[in-house]
Amino acid sequence: MSYLSIDIAEQPHALNRLLNEERANITLIAQQIRERQPRYVVLAARGSSDNAARYSQYLFGTRNHLSAALATPSIFTLYQQPPDLKDALVVAISQSGQSPDIVSVIAEGRRQGALTVALTNDSDSPLALAAEHTVYLHAGPEKSIAATKTYTTSLTALAMLCAAIAQDDDAFEQLTHVPAWIEQIVRDGDHTIRAAERYAYIDYCVVASRGYNYATAYEVALKLKEMAYIIADPYSSADFQHGPIALVEHGFPVIAILPDGALQPELVTFFNNLRERGADIVLIASQNESFAQTPLLIPSGIPEWLSPIVAVVQGQLFALGVTLAKRFDPDSPRGLRKVTLTK
Numbered sequence: 001m002s003y004l005s006i007d008i009a010e011q012p013h014a015l016n017r018l019l020n021e022e023r024a025n026i027t028l029i030a031q032q033i034r035e036r037q038p039r040y041v042v043l044a045a046r047g048s049s050d051n052a053a054r055y056s057q058y059l060f061g062t063r064n065h066l067s068a069a070l071a072t073p074s075i076f077t078l079y080q081q082p083p084d085l086k087d088a089l090v091v092a093i094s095q096s097g098q099s100p101d102i103v104s105v106i107a108e109g110r111r112q113g114a115l116t117v118a119l120t121n122d123s124d125s126p127l128a129l130a131a132e133h134t135v136y137l138h139a140g141p142e143k144s145i146a147a148t149k150t151y152t153t154s155l156t157a158l159a160m161l162c163a164a165i166a167q168d169d170d171a172f173e174q175l176t177h178v179p180a181w182i183e184q185i186v187r188d189g190d191h192t193i194r195a196a197e198r199y200a201y202i203d204y205c206v207v208a209s210r211g212y213n214y215a216t217a218y219e220v221a222l223k224l225k226e227m228a229y230i231i232a233d234p235y236s237s238a239d240f241q242h243g244p245i246a247l248v249e250h251g252f253p254v255i256a257i258l259p260d261g262a263l264q265p266e267l268v269t270f271f272n273n274l275r276e277r278g279a280d281i282v283l284i285a286s287q288n289e290s291f292a293q294t295p296l297l298i299p300s301g302i303p304e305w306l307s308p309i310v311a312v313v314q315g316q317l318f319a320l321g322v323t324l325a326k327r328f329d330p331d332s333p334r335g336l337r338k339v340t341l342t343k
Helices: 003-009 011-021 023-036 048-064 100-111 126-130 149-165 169-175 178-187 189-199 211-228 264-276 304-325
Strands: 040-045 067-070 088-094 115-120 133-136 204-209 231-236 253-258 280-285 294-297
Touching: 003 011, 003 189, 003 304, 011 023, 011 149, 011 178, 023 115, 023 133, 023 149, 040 048, 040 100, 048 067, 048 088, 048 149, 048 211, 048 304, 088 100, 100 115, 100 126, 115 126, 115 149, 149 169, 149 304, 178 189, 178 304, 189 294, 189 304, 204 211, 204 264, 211 231, 211 253, 211 304, 253 264, 253 304, 264 280, 280 304, 294 304
Parallel strands: 040 067, 040 088, 088 115, 115 133, 204 231, 204 253, 253 280, 280 294
Antiparallel strands: none
16 A cells, blocks of 8 residues: 555544644634734645645635735745735645745744744644744644645644634534545545546546635646646636637546535536537536546535535545556655755
């Protein structure tokens, strides 16, 4: 069994640790945030953590009515012209907490008097030391280069933070079900890996969704790129219709993420349209649809705001299956290291 398989299987346990051990700390941080009343949120991250930040843009907006923007770390480091962070909540997400450009955003935010929060799997990292507050991910050692459990714990920590800011106990109750939903997917993981064998031939694809799962499209595409060396482009379904839809012809591979919730009718229409154009659709959803060649099911009844934490696990397993079918080593992606230091 590969390290990646072990890390994927470990996710329900990691999430339970996070939910049980970090809620009190997150509640205290949320109280500080409410007292400071930030006007907006600035998010600093790279790689998979950047995709977690995309997810939190929807969380902060819908659950806390806060506009959230992705930081541009090179403005802080290479150009040395940091923006005014007055009245901001500055949040940095990094599994290692080592990258200098992410640390620089937090350090500058704190220098300007902004409230700063770090989410990291290393509580002694430079990022944790630079931030005023730290949320520890409790993921345990992640041996695979490709991030899996540090990604889902990052999503869950962000969901916990937004629920705590809103003082929403019902949201926390919903969060307690996430590990069991993921456990269902992990138990049937061999089915997804076998289903992925059919796609050993692909060299390119599109990964599409919208809303909360826009982040999932980005993360699944990243996994396909870094492990299976597939040119995988993530898209919002809305953006895809503004030009890129012209790419679709017979056999064009599309990984479709279809959550239950407000976007479901629109996405069903969109994916049906792609199927009519000849797309070969891998569907991550709670139920099969007529347009799907390869359905990869997730449990039903998941609130849309939590669906990215669960849906991405099917994407991880699919990427693992394609990687193995292509006879690549999922634990040793070429040219990659576990910790990337960018400036």
